[in-house]
Amino acid sequence: MADQKTKQLNTGDADYEQMAKKAGSLSKRIFHARASYLMIAPYFFLFFFFTIMPVCASILLSFTYFNMLEFPEFAGWANYLKLFLEDEIFLKAFKNTIVFAVITGPVSYFMCLLFAWIINEFHGKLRAFLTLIFYAPSISGQAYLVWLLIFSGDRYGWLNGFLLNWGFVNQPQIWLKTEKYIMPIMIVIQLWMSLGTGFLSFIAGLQTVDKSLYEAGAMDGIKNRWQELWYITLPAMRPQLMFGAVMQITQSFAVADVSIQMFGNPSVNYAGATVVTHLLDYSTTRFEMGYASAIATVLFFLMIGSNKLVQRLLRRVGE
Template identity: 65%
Template sequence: MAPYFTLFFLFTILPVLISVIISFTYFNMLELPRWVGWHNYARLFLEDDVFLIALKNTVLFAAITGPLSYIACFLFAWLINEFSPKIRALLTLIFFAPSISGNIFFIWLIIFSGDTYGYANGFLMKIGIIYEPIQWLHDPKYVLAIVMLVQLWLSLGTSFLAFIAGLQTIDRTLYEAGAIDGIRNRYQELWYITLPSMKPQLMFGAVIQITMSFAVADVSMALAGFPSVQYAAHTIVTHLIDYGSIRFEMGYASAIATILFLIMMSTNLIVQKLLRKVGS
C-alpha cells in the first residue's frame, strides 16, 4: 500500500496543507508570499459581501439538491434493480448518461431561452399562463432554481452506480431469513436488510453527493453566466475561480477553499453519523 499512500500524500494531503498555509498570506504568484495572518478570513466575512451571497447560495443549494439527489439515486437504483439484467443495463445507461455526456447544458439553454422560441416560454404562452417571454436565466427570481433543477438532472452519476452495485452484492438468503424472522413487506426488507447491508455504498454515495452539491460551478457558469445577474447563482466555487483564476489573489482564494473544505468535512461527518444509525 506504500505507493498508494505516497501518491495520496503528494497529490491530496500535501496540496491541502499548502493551501491552508497560503491562506494566511498575500500571494499574487509574482512575488513571494507575504504573511498576513487572519486578514484573508476577516476580509471574507466582514468585507466581502459577494462571498456572503455565495455562501448563502451554496448552503441553500446543498441543503436542497444534496438530499434530493441522494434519495433519487437510491430510489432509482432500488427500482431498476428489480428488472431483468438486460433491461437493468439499459435503464442504468439511460439514467447515468447525462452525467457523462460532457457539456450538454445547451439543451437547457434552449428550454429556458428568454425569447418565444424557448420551450418553457413557448409552452407557457401556448396554454395562456404567461403572455410575454420570461428571461429565465437573467431574472434573479428564477436562475438559482433552474440551476438546481439541472444539477438534479445531472446528479445520477457515481452514487447511482455505487448503489446499483451494492444492491447486486446483497446476499439473497438474508431476505429468506428475514421472512422467517417476521419481515412481512418490502419496506421492512428495505429498512432492516437492504440499507444495513449497503452501509459502505451509502457512505460513499453520501460523500460524493455532498461534494457535488457544495462544489457546483460549471452548471451555474454555463447557464447563468459568470458572474450571474445580481450574483443570484454565485457559489463558493465560482467565487474561488474568480479570485484564483482571474484575479490571481492566491492567498485569498486559498482562504475561500479552506472555508469550503471545512464546511464539506463538517457536513460529511454529520451525515456519516446519521447513516450509522440506519437499520440499527
Template identity: 65%
Template sequence: MADMKQHKHSYVLMGPYFLLFFIFTVLPVVISVVISFTYFNMLEFPKWIGWQNYTRLLTNDDVFLIAVKNTFLFAAITGPLSYIACFFFAWLINELSPKVRAFMTLIFYAPSISGNVYFIWQMIFSGDRYGYANGLLIKIGVILEPILWLKTEAYILPIVMLVQLWLSLGTGFLTFIAGLQTVDRTLLEAGAVDGVKNRWQELWYIVLPSMRPQLMFGAVIQLTTSFAVADVAMNMAGFPSVNYAAETVVTHLIDFGTIRFEMGYASAIATLLFGAMVGTNLIVQKLLRKVGE
C-alpha cells in the same frame, strides 16, 4: 509494531497509493491552508498577513456572503434530494432483469457524462419564443410574453438546482446499484422467516444496513458535489450571474484564484469550504450509522 510487522507485505503494496495520496491530496491541502494566511499574487513571494483574508471574507465581502447563502441553500436542497433520488432509482432498476437493468443504468447515468447537457437546458430555458419552456407556456396561455429565465434573478437559482438534480445520477447512482447487487439474498430469506412483512421493512432492516459502505460513499459524493457546484452555475447563468443570483463559494474562489490571481484570498475561501464539507460529511455519516437500528 508487531501488527505492522505481521502485515508488512500489505503496507508495501499500499505504499505507492499512500505516497500518491500524500503528494497530490494531503500536501496541496496543507499548502493551501498555509497560503490562506498570506498575500500572494503569483508574481511576488507570499507575504504573511495572518487572519486578514478571513476577516475580509467574513466582514467586508458581501458577494462571499451571497455565495455562502446560495451554496448552503443549494446543498440543503439538492444534496438530500439527489441522494434519495439516486437510491430510489437504483432500487427500482435493481429489480429488473439483467439486460434491462444494464440498459436503464446507462440511460440514467448518461446525463452525467454527456458533453451537450448544458446546451439542451439552455434551449429549454431560452429567453425568446423559441425556447421550449416559453413556447409551451405561451401556447397554453400561461404567459403572453417570453420570460428571460436565465437573466431574471428569481428564476436563476431554481433552474440551476433543477439542472444539477438532473445531472446527479452519476457516481452515487452507480455506487448504489453496485451495493444492491452485493446484498446477500439469504439475509432476505432469513428476514422473511423472522417476521419481515413487507418491502419497506426489508429495505430498512436488511438492505440498507447491508450496504452501509456504499451509503457512506454516496453521501460523500453527493454532498461534495452539492457544495462544489460551479460548472452548472457558470454555464447556465453566466459568470458572473445577474446580481450574483447563482454565485457559489466555488465560483467566488474561481473569480479570485484564476481571474484576479489573489491566491491567498482564494486559498482562504477554499479552506472555509473544505471545513464546511468535512463537518457536514461527519454529521451525515453519524446519522447514517443509525440506519436499521
C-alpha cells in the same frame, strides 16, 4: 505503555501471551503489520506527493497574498477577516451554497437510492441499458447545456414556447437573467443530474447484498418491499451509503459549473453565486490565489462539518 495496559487486563495466563502478542509495543505492532504497510505504500506514496502536499500548500497560501507572479507575501489572517467581514458577495455565495446543498443534497441522495433500487429489479441487458439512460446526464460533462434550450429567453425557448402556447404568460420570460428564477433553475438542473457517482455505487452495492438474507427476512415476517428495504437492504449496504453521502456532500457544496454555464459568472445580482464560483472568480479571473485558497479552506471545513453530521445520521439506518 501498551505492555502495561495488557498486564492490567486481568486475563488468564494462557490468554495473556496471545494478548501480548496481539497488542505488543507500537514498534512490534508495526513490524507485525509490515505486509499491510507494504500494500498501502504505493498509494500513500503518490497520495503524499499529489494530494497532501498540494492541499497543505494551498492552506499555507491562504495566509498569504499571492498573485501568481510574485513570491507569496505573508498576510496573517487578513484573507479570512476580509472574507467574513468585508466580502458581501462571499456571504451571499455562502448562503446560496448552504440553501442549495441543504435542498439538493438529501433529495439527490434519496433519488440515487430510489432509482438504484428500482433498477436492481431488472435483469440482463435491459438493466445495463436502463442504468445508462439514468446516468446519461452525468456521462458527458456538458450534458446540462441542453437546459439552455429549454430556458432560452426568447420565444423559441422551449419553456417559453410552451407557456405562450397555453397562455400562461403573454410575453417570453428571461429565465436565466431573472434573479428569482436563478436558484430554482439551478436546483432543478442539479436534481436532474443527481444520478451520478452515488447512483452507480449503489447499483454495485445492491449486487453484493447477500440474497439469502431476503429469504430469511421473509420468514421473519417481512411483508412488503419497503420493510425489506429498510430492515435488510439498507443495513447490508451501509458502506455504500456512507460512500454515497460523502460523494453527495462534495458535489452539492462544490457546485459551480452549472451556475457559470447557465447564468454566467457573475450572475445577475449574484443570485447564482456559490462558494466555488466565487473561488473561481478570484483564482481564474483576478489571480488572487491567497484569497482563493482561503475560500477553499473555509469550504473544506464546511464540508467536513456536514460530513460529520451526515455520518452520524447514517449510523441509525435500519434501527
